[in-house]
Amino acid sequence: MGSFQFRMGDEVSGLPRGPTVKKCVKLAPMHHATESGSVGPVVEQFADFHEPFSLASGQSLSGFTLAYETYGTLNADRSNAVLVCHALNASHHVAGTYAQGPVNLGWWDNMVGPGKPLDTREFFVLGVNNLGSCFGSTGPASLDPATGQPYGSHFPVVTVEDWVRAQALLADRLGIAQFAAVMGGSLGGMQALEWTIAFPERVRHAFVIASTPRLSAQNIAFNEVARRAILKDPDFHGGDYYAHQVVPSHGLSVARMIGHITYLSDDDMAQKFGRSLRDNGGGYRFGFEAEFEIENYLRHQGEKFSRYFDANTYLLITRALDYFDPSRTTGGDLARALEPARASFSVVSFTTDWRFPPERSREIVSALIQNGSAVNYAEIDAPHGHDAFLMSDPRYHAFVRENFKQLRAQI
């Protein structure tokens, strides 16, 4: 059987991936775009790496593919590249749409484009799909060259550090010695942080948004319950469900519902759904079907997610979240862990984010200040909880825009 393929918002399909494109294909610059236009139709690209790649776990991959996209033009001295790192359920498709197929807007299209806070008329933007994902880079649903079967349970556990080293190999391939900025929200912010530690000379600025230097016990707890729902789904088959032509959709759906609750603020949920009933005139139905609007919404989110996301990838990415903790090797001293960093920083948090609340960002800021790093910090009083980093709050976007303006002097 072929390898499963997943794409954001699409149904699961068994089709093999399209032909790989190994060299950087630059999109035409968009000089005529409006003040806040879109990068328009984009083409995903693939880079294959044939050298063995050692992982933090001690395991290795004999080779791998990274899916990526680029927007804007790399300038002559290759100084205007910005790497955008994705979080749990996103991909390299950061901005624009795909020409073929249904409209499929990039996950940060409100942030990245001509005239947008990360302006593709000035910067060359790179989005990379991480190892272990289900959106084109090598992951558990890919064929293991050693067996000709999907990796499934044999795909090694990957870490934020592994992802960053793989991204660096792609930067080498694209001829990018140093990024003007590495940028990410949530788990993406962890990657930005890791870049400044692992490759201090290769990143001039880091945007660490709605992130944390490490998960709390409560964060790990939510991940563990989500994983438990997947691992105990009888359709999981120990991770090798591909061979059984099934997916552990119920477990994955529950996992997504749990995650989704933690992305929204209590207040925002109250505003949007409150105690509204689907059948508002009808009163209670005295059963267990979805009768509150919030139930219906969550079920829908869970079911949709379970149709396009790979359960093994969910396990891997939540584990990478759990494991990330740069201060682990410095006895809990975050400042010491961040000492190698040479970058300047922009840190953003959102007041209603109870997943990674402002205290966590302030911890990063304090450590950086202690080290004498240059830091701009914004704490945005936005109502949307953790998901605020994906929204276009004007104060938030103005802050990011202003910080990118300051970086223009160096490109």
Added chain:
Amino acid sequence: MGSFQFRMGDEVSGLPRGPTVKKCVKLAPMHHATESGSVGPVVEQFADFHEPFSLASGQSLSGFTLAYETYGTLNADRSNAVLVCHALNASHHVAGTYAQGPVNLGWWDNMVGPGKPLDTREFFVLGVNNLGSCFGSTGPASLDPATGQPYGSHFPVVTVEDWVRAQALLADRLGIAQFAAVMGGSLGGMQALEWTIAFPERVRHAFVIASTPRLSAQNIAFNEVARRAILKDPDFHGGDYYAHQVVPSHGLSVARMIGHITYLSDDDMAQKFGRSLRDNGGGYRFGFEAEFEIENYLRHQGEKFSRYFDANTYLLITRALDYFDPSRTTGGDLARALEPARASFSVVSFTTDWRFPPERSREIVSALIQNGSAVNYAEIDAPHGHDAFLMSDPRYHAFVRENFKQLRAQI
């Protein structure tokens, strides 16, 4: 096959319930108990009701049994009775131990006993197991007299209002026309509130602790995910798993893990577990087994719970939580909903309770004050989250003790 029986902390057993005791058996008063002693060994009792009982849903039970316990002595004019209402996973076993079997301390033993805040030397305390439970009162695992089989999916959805009306029938049976107080934490607090509305002349004082006048969208969301995990467990069999000699233990375990996270505060979890690894010297294991202490703890809690609690009961009780909203019939006006109340009130909240935070208790207090009801309110700065209502914080217990002292004048 026989009816399943569950008891707090015990394994599921298929043994039929012991003989029912239909009249009130009073325990001997404990004049010689120490200042903060235990009520000692207690005996659970059963009251059978043979009249049809109509429910809020429009369905009815042809009859039912309530399991209950009492501590202390009902005085001559029957004015010293206190009803203690239980929350999601508890029962009528409020205080003391069972003479037979392993030590099985009542769930509020630190609150109820000779010399304790609710002093059984002064008050006659009644604990009642609610309809739909799995600890002795009629519930989904009981035999439906119409079929001779466990009710399973045919057990009707019950509400807080139904529970309170059933408790009132038991009070009639025990000759208690009016309670000195009705008291409960969390879902138990909702019952205390409902008592003051449904039977204003039968309750002189209500203790509403760590509770809320209605669930928020986020509260309902967590309940929905928990139910979803149960409903989609293949061993659930549409609620009729008893006949299949299985229980949906994985779904119930996930449900409990979700619930448990919401009972603890973020800070308390960080204090107790942090990012500690089970194998502290060993480093990460790069797999999905429980390696953080918090993972191990939650799995253990989930698995333990799934051995003694009934999944259908979990569905019913979470739905009763969702539905409770006295202001639903008054256009959202809580004060108007509470207008019938004649009781005085003690309301307690805990600062780190993010399940039912202090704002929700303050909403109750405001409504009561607006109505001119007498209210004592304590907001306790305790670290233990929602579970704080089960702990013995000295300020909390002193407040309850003081409030009961004031009630002594009326008995």
